Amino acid sequence: MITRNPYIANLKAGYLFPEIAKRRREFAASHPEAKIISLGVGNTTELILPHINEGLTEGARRLGTAEGYSGYQDEGMAALREKISSVFYKGKFGIDEIFISDGAKCDIGRLQILFGAGVKIAVQDPSYPVYVDGSVLTGAAGGWESGGGYAGITYLPCTAENNFFPNLDLIPRSCLIYFCSPNNPTGAVADRAQLASLVKAAIDKQCIIIFDAAYSEFIRDSLLPKTIYEIDKAETCAIEVNSFSKPAGFTGVRLGWSVVPKAVKYAGSESGEAAFSVNADWSRIAGTIFNGASNIAQAGGLAALDETGLKEIRELTDFYLGNAKLIRDALVKLGIKCIGGDNSPYIWAHFPGRDSWEVFAEILEKCHVVTTPGAGFGPAGQGFIRFSAFGHRADVEEACGRLRNFVF
Ligand SMILES: Cc1ncc(COP(=O)(O)O)c(C=O)c1O
Numbered sequence: 033m034i035t036r037n038p039y040i041a042n043l044k045a046g047y048l049f050p051e052i053a054k055r056r057r058e059f060a061a062s063h064p065e066a067k068i069i070s071l072g073v074g075n076t077t078e079l080i081l082p083h084i085n086e087g088l089t090e091g092a093r094r095l096g097t098a099e100g101y102s103g104y105q106d107e108g109m110a111a112l113r114e115k116i117s118s119v120f121y122k123g124k125f126g127i128d129e130i131f132i133s134d135g136a137k138c139d140i141g142r143l144q145i146l147f148g149a150g151v152k153i154a155v156q157d158p159s160y161p162v163y164v165d166g167s168v169l170t171g172a173a174g175g176w177e178s179g180g181g182y183a184g185i186t187y188l189p190c191t192a193e194n195n196f197f198p199n200l201d202l203i204p205r206s207c208l209i210y211f212c213s214p215n216n217p218t219g220a221v222a223d224r225a226q227l228a229s230l231v232k233a234a235i236d237k238q239c240i241i242i243f244d245a246a247y248s249e250f251i252r253d254s255l256l257p258k259t260i261y262e263i264d265k266a267e268t269c270a271i272e273v274n275s276f277s278k279p280a281g282f283t284g285v286r287l288g289w290s291v292v293p294k295a296v297k298y299a300g301s302e303s304g305e306a307a308f309s310v311n312a313d314w315s316r317i318a319g320t321i322f323n324g325a326s327n328i329a330q331a332g333g334l335a336a337l338d339e340t341g342l343k344e345i346r347e348l349t350d351f352y353l354g355n356a357k358l359i360r361d362a363l364v365k366l367g368i369k370c371i372g373g374d375n376s377p378y379i380w381a382h383f384p385g386r387d388s389w390e391v392f393a394e395i396l397e398k399c400h401v402v403t404t405p406g407a408g409f410g411p412a413g414q415g416f417i418r419f420s421a422f423g424h425r426a427d428v429e430e431a432c433g434r435l436r437n438f439v440f
Pocket of ligand 1 (some may be wrong): 074134135136137138160212216244246274275276277283287288
């Protein structure tokens with residue numbers, strides 16, 4: 033018999049969202065009359081807007097024509113890669129540095145394969161679970177320690193005390209730093225000075241940053257950077273992942289991209305000892321365990337990035353930001369301290385001294401609203417609840433009304 037992969041055995045508890053779904057199912061079974069509303073999982077709810085949808089439809093139609101048919105394209109359609117470079121990076125990157133993916137989460141998993149089991153990891157705490165759990169699966173996280181946390185991971189607490197930006201002195205030398213801005217779950221957005229200090233720390237400590245910009249299209253404050261490459265020299269130390277999921281409603285369509293600049297180097301490359309290229313290795317991974325994103329999704333992505341498509345992205349993200357404002361206002365009226373929700377679709381609400389899962393259960397019990405317990409995102413998430421702005425407006429309004437009647 034084959035034995036179980038020991039790295040799977042190293043995973044702690046269930047993945048956060050299946051656990052929430054289980055608790056919701058159990059509550060629904062014992063309260064069949066309850067109309068449960070979810071402000072929990074960050075899944076999109078609104079329709080794909082017409083112009084972008086037309087791009088998808090047209091992409092499918094073209095596959096039935098001799099001139100429009102295409103097969104495998106491991107790294108993605110050249111036209112889409114060019115468009116991404118011009119729309120998001122002012123043409124700073126060549127198309128051989130932009131790789132189309134089937135989503136940011138999938139690319140994070142493949143990046144974890146790229147860097148392998150031997151790499152040290154630093155993560156914001158709390159963080160999007162895939163950074164830690166994916167590292168556990170590749171063996172990079174090491175074993176669970178009795179004090180809490182994995183041996184191979186350095187946790188960088190992001191708390192109210194440090195305004196949700198970590199102390200960079202904690203970052204070890206030569207590690208992979210996962211950094212997400214706008215942040216899931218805290219909703220915090222790093223400003224230019226903060227990102228510049230992150231890039232400086234990465235260069236000084238010979239680290240590589242995996243910068244997750246999946247929520248960049250929710251940034252409305254023009255002073256906040258939408259990509260790490262707005263920071264000087266970031267192209268020498270950062271890989272950026274991004275996604276069409278939230279801005280275009282492509283959570284089910286599956287499309288994203290990663291920027292792997294040629295200037296990002298492995299240790300030893302200055303002395304010529306290591307002649308290997310991160311960019312070339314990434315290209316090899318794409319060809320080995322990924323056969324590229326759907327060409328229909330890519331046609332939709334191209335439509336999303338033309339003038340009309342970008343207006344639709346703005347419209348859709350404005351809608352979710354409108355939800356976020358409603359939720360945040362409702363919580364603030366209750367005297368609950370929150371951050372996020374202005375340049376991000378997540379609101380991070382503080383319940384000092386309380387256990388997150390207990391608050392989660394109380395909100396579900398009394399308001400029939402599903403949220404996400406902050407502790408599920410890491411130790412520093414204890415005492416917080418994440419509210420997601422992804423929902424139909426009528427549901428969000430009703431949930432806010434129920435929250436207003438509730439005294440915490
Ligand atoms: C921070 C962050 N990165 C990546 C993803 C996944 O994006 P995708 O749908 O492109 O895989 C999510 C989804 O919730 C996310 O919150």
